[in-house]
Amino acid sequence: MKTINSISNMTKTTVRWRQKGLSVALVPTMGYFHEGHLALMRMARSRADRVVVSLFVNPSQFGPEEDLDRYPRDLERDTELAKGQGVDCLFSPSAGEMYLPGFQTWIDVEGLSQGLCGASRPGHFRGVATVVAKLFNIVRPDIAVFGQKDFQQLQIIHRMVKDLNMPIDIMAHPIVREPDGLAMSSRNYYLSIEERKSALSLSQALRLGEKMVADGIRSGQDIIQAVRDHILSHTGTKIDYIFLGDPEELEECQEVHGKALLALAVWVGRTRLIDNTLLEG
Secondary structure: OEEEOOHHHHHHHHHHHHHOOOOEEEEEEOOOOOHHHHHHHHHHHHHOOEEEEEEOOOHHHOOOOOOOOOOOOOHHHHHHHHHHOOOOEEEOOOHHHHOOOOOOOOOOOOHHHOOOHHHHOOOHHHHHHHHHHHHHHHHOOOEEEEEOOOHHHHHHHHHHHHHOOOOOEEEEEOOOEOOOOOEOOHHHHHOOHHHHHHHHHHHHHHHHHHHHHHOOOOEHHHHHHHHHHHHHOOOOEEEEEEEEEOOOOOOEOOEOOOEEEEEEEEEEOOEEEEEEEEEEO
């Protein structure tokens, strides 16, 4: 497995692959790999001749009071884990390499980025869309693989690729969970033992929503209230949002008919966690 830090070397590498008729898959990450990341790599490995994993903690998607400086990092560990999944190249550029002095070009997917995480993290998805577009231009993949845990991000990337006519297939991998149901996240590292217990309220609340719909309850208000009550019954939880609505346009709905996205963002202590499920009414 190669480790590349230079944008020009990364592009030259994938251009050579493509000249040989090889397909390329990209897995964009911020590192500190867990089984969720490794599952994305395995999906990419099964779909393409060559797999590139980008590892870049993107400063433009963090707000001033967020956890950029303390976001967990372990390049040596990540390198070994990626190698174990048959990854061909780990692309790990510096912030200075990705954002040259005077950088001023941004991509803003307007409508889809306004609610959910976009409401409490202004500018976050502008940073996400811009860095992903840059990675697409640098690596020039045929396929890019993302996880469904970041559901809003996934829809924004789909829309960006469609709107800008990018010749890339976006593939989504289902949420990977711990045995007790907690969605895997690099930020789970922040949780204390007691907070880890409270964090289970997210997946439990989603299962509660699924059961209510299976039992014939269609009222969005009733589902959201039950989800809210369950989460707040756990120590140290604070709700950022509970969203119930259309999974493609991310517009709220009053009742569940057909598919609906139930998505959560919850603070557990100082750690903000997200999770979601698709309901079928």
